[in-house]
Amino acid sequence: MERFKKGLGKTRLALKSKFNILFGSSELDQDFFDELEEILLSADVGVGATMKIVDSLREQLRLEKIKKRSAARELLKELLTGMLESDHQAVLSLAPSPPTVYLILGVNGVGKTTTIGKIAYRFIREGKKVLLAAGDTFRAAAIEQLEEWSRLTGADLVKHQSGGDPSAVIFDAMNAAVAREADLLICDTAGRLHTKANLLEEVKKIYRVMQKALPGAPHEVLLVLDATTGQNGLSQVKYFQETVPLTGLVLTKLDGTARGGIVVAIKDLTGVPLKLVGVGEKKEDLEVFQATEFVEALLV
């Protein structure tokens, strides 16, 4: 969690001055709500979710007869945490008996391969045997990129030729995972824009193949989202969710100045929870998402 906070630290600095104004000692007036709206909008929370947050905060403040800005702060934190928290407490699901299989999806350039390397490292550190499937057969040198991650983390790799059928690679990898008694198989896929119907069909096929190869698989279908993404993030989740049932999100590049506020709108509108956050380029730069800490770090 330390690194996560460090990642958010830069954000925190930028926000500190603003929130001092917002949560200072002065009275609640229209300026307060305008400022709050601006802060949420500038964090990519989006117009819809921002209005909703501001309105419910206003309503609650009225009901509880709160007149001071400082007192409004705890309420806002509660509100945001409530919006982000998920009923599913277990972070990443595991198969009742190994191998556990994860499918990683996302648009181009969000950091899928890097995220896979980081997830692999987490499990290997716990003494688990991890296998990677080089399912991005489309992008130039994507297989080599995953190969480097397998060397870096000590995970095994199953690959085919570039340009091959991703479903076939993943099918082979699933058989290999059983044969080699791996604990976890993580399947990479090519980056694809959510508006390309034919590429979403390919995802459906991959999903079907996984279900057939091993009952109960995939145990997680994670959509990787770039923290710098704006309102389009919502569209990404919606389209992918219509294609295959997503089990969670991974928010990457949170070590920059972007705050990834779109996940608030995503959780609110689609219910898909954020599970992991990426906070750097190194293999250990992946943290489990926790709503309270996320909001806390945002509002310090």
Place this chain on the structure above:
Amino acid sequence: MLFGTLADKLQEVFRKLKGKGKLSEKDIDLALREIRLALLEADVNYKVVRDFVNTIRERALGAEVLKSLTPGQQVVKIVHEDLIELMGRKQSKLAPADHPPQAVMLVGLQGSGKTTTAAKLALFLKKGGHNPLLVAADVYRPAAIEQLEVLGKEAGIAVFSRGKDDPVNIGRLALKEAAREGNDYVILDTAGRLHIDAELMAELGNLKARLDPREILLVVDAMTGQDAVNAAGTFHEKLGLTGVILTKLDGDTRGGAALSVKAVTDRPIKFVGVGEKIEAFEPFHPDRMASRILGMGDVLSLIEKAQQVVDVEKSRTLEKKIREQALTLEDFLEQLQQIKQMGPLEDLLGMVPGFHQVGKQLKGLDLGEKQILKIEAVLSSMTLEERQRPGIINSSRKRRISAGSGTTVQDVNRLLKQFDQMKKLLKQANFMDKGRTRKPRGFFPFR
């Protein structure tokens, strides 16, 4: 579709405004509120939106609107003008290679698409008669060098790489090689980095100092949200950008980042990436984009695309056939194949003026590629004679056609009926054209 929803929203606002003979300050404030929300939802930075709305408000409350007989139209005109202003007035080209070899640096955040863009830009220059050299200066990301090498091979462009050497050294050696080999542009693919990473930003500063590039282009993901101003602002401050390349514009992003980046750096958007293929790369036209945002269509781009694939001789024949009302299914099939060459149908329709409204009226109309494939299959399963004389298609022929194309008799019937309707429509159009009885109901400029 790019800017789709924004265009819809703005048009709704304009429609309301245009209906009024007189505008009060309240009317304008209401419209500006809608415009503000629409721009925010399109990811335009909130500060940029605030300035934009304030400018429009000032102008809208000025004499030019209130005295006008059509105040609503005036407001629309102001929004359109200011939008073009905000996006940059005219097309901005790459600086010429006066003193070759000339370095072009591509910089940006991780995952914005620098490596792919480098190859696309090189191919674009090669097609324009230049002799570019690609340089693999991303020594950090795993397999970035291999990626550029593969793309270079695909595009038939030389790639200079020196493993994981110091990027400044690689750049220096690349310029020497380019001088030897006679390359005019030297395109550097640098590593993706966060704008707040002081060490890596200093590395770019060194590259700039040693290579003296004429162009430093920031590669920006069109899906970027509010943070676009922070990243672009810092890159510009540290390096002095000369332009911007916007990537991944082929999705459904509303692309507000384009406006934000332009506003904060005051540097032109020079190119846009519009697909995964290496050819999917175009010069950026601000005026066309502004028209597209306002739902006025992008007819110029559409014509350009059509000119690339349409055979002039064939279109003359077709035009003649339409006039003589001798259009056959054979012509229809040919047209269909030409349209397919122009790219995804949805993108094309987005360029047609007024299509946003029309599209909503035609509910249930499936314009997907699948539908076209189906029509094409049905047409291809007909004999040449059947395509030329659809009248001879009886029920037995229909059964054969549907079996051959993997469709149903109903599908065949529907196609024949649609073709009939189309012929009738064309007949009417012909009539109108000849008689000039009515003004053509064009959508331009504001509907």
